[in-house]
Amino acid sequence: METILTITNLNKIFNKRVHAVKNVSFEIKKGNVYGILGPNGSGKSTTLGIVLNVVNKTSGDYQWFNGSLPTHEALKKVGAIIERPNFYPYMTAEENLKLVCKIKGIPYSKVFEKLELVGLLERKDSKFRTFSLGMKQRLAIASALLNDPEILILDEPTNGLDPQGIRQIRDLIKLIASQGTTILLASHLLDEVEKVCSHVVVLRYGETLYHGAVDGMLSNEGFFELKSDNIVLLKERLQKHTAVKDIKIEEDKVFVYLKDHLEADELNQYLFENGIILQHLVKRKNSLEEQFLQLTKTN
Template sequence: METILTIENLNKRFGAVHAVKNVSLEIKKGNVYGILGPNGSGKSTTLGIVLNVVNKTSGEYRWFGGTMETHEALKKVGAIIERPNFYPYMTAQENLELVCKIKGASYNKVAEKLEVVGLLDRKDSKFRTFSLGMKQRLAIASALLNDPEILILDEPTNGLDPQGIRQIRDIIKTIASQGTTILLASHLLDEVEKVCSHVLVLRKGEILYSGKVDGMISNEGFFELQSENINELMSALQNHPAIEKMELEEGKLVVYLKSALEAKDINKYLVEKGIYLNHLVKRKHSLEEQFLQLTNKN
């Protein structure tokens, strides 16, 4: 699979503040990557560096395997890293045509991209009449005019109402389904969980996790178990090699895992010890629980 962007040991200092600390990431074509972290975690700084608007302190990044200079590579990148800035008294179509002129893109792209973001019926409306969500959707259309290989979005749903958030998410999914690679920075767990295939979790500039979203969620699973004799159940599981710890919660035994264990295997293990369950549910931590566990560690 083609590599779009490689980041290696990236560092950025602002005086005494070490904003980005040895961040490494490889972005492969066709995936949706999320950079997740609280405000001040280094997300926007990292994006600014790879987009050549913030100077790195040390480390390296390469676009498209280093086969072209950064300024040439960025012609194949679409990005929104600030609030959309269009002419208020020009229509949506006029604003996008102006962007086409600047980017050297065909005017034919305007209707096509307005359709993608659901604004074709508002092409003749002036930008000043648009809601915040519509302005953001127009900005995405603008970033797509040159048919970029990767679309970079910094906090794309910031300040939007629930309907606006859902519309942006749906648009991101549509763009991704058409083969465009996406990199988005967000502090919203829900956003990353719903639209991203891969996630990089940052806190104070440091990587806490990097990999597939599914991999992060499934790192630790847990069982809810119940039988006629809870104490006997606890005793039987005390030395099981896959179990990290157990807790009693509302009459159920919550069993936390340190390695993979399927429901059928724990059931068989207990039956062989003469214990029969009347309740057996396997659960996974949500991305939110995983994120809080990661970011609350010292």
């Protein structure tokens, strides 16, 4: 699979004191949706700024397209939105995009194609100042796609949007990805990354805590949710099972966390043979949020 971007031991220090990015390394492969996940101040935007050549790195390296092109040429194959949409308020959506085309030497025919893609073709004659925040964001995405980039970079694409606007942007990201465009987005929203990304890079205080497939981050042993008439005896029996790591009781439910693989039918049989009849048994996966909290807690 073609490598779009390679980041190696990237560092950024501001004012000789603030180490915003610390030895960050990861690769972006063609055809995937990558999320850089972390709270504000984790180094997400700084990392994007460096690879887009708007922030100077302190040390380390990055290469676009395996170094086959100099950075300024490579960036012609990149679409990016790293700030709030900035269009002329008194001009229409079509006029604003045509101006971008004129500046970048892109055929005007792309304007209608991209407006249709982002669901704004019917509003092509509406002035930018009449747009909602979500519509402004979608117009910005249309603008970033005018040159048919190989990768689209988005910094906090749903920030400040209402639930409907968030859903529209998420659906749009999925649609763009389905058409073959690689996407890299920075977000502090776990839910956003879990719903739209195939791969994730988790940053905290500029350091990489995890990078790889979202499914890989979620592929843990999970936990069981149990109910029984005798919770005290149930807990006692569970503590003797070698696959059980931890047990928590909340109201009438017992949550069983594992250290080794264990199927539901195996646990059910074990408990039955030890005098426990279950009223309820469900095996669940830890959410990305639970994994993220566990990751940041143990590092």
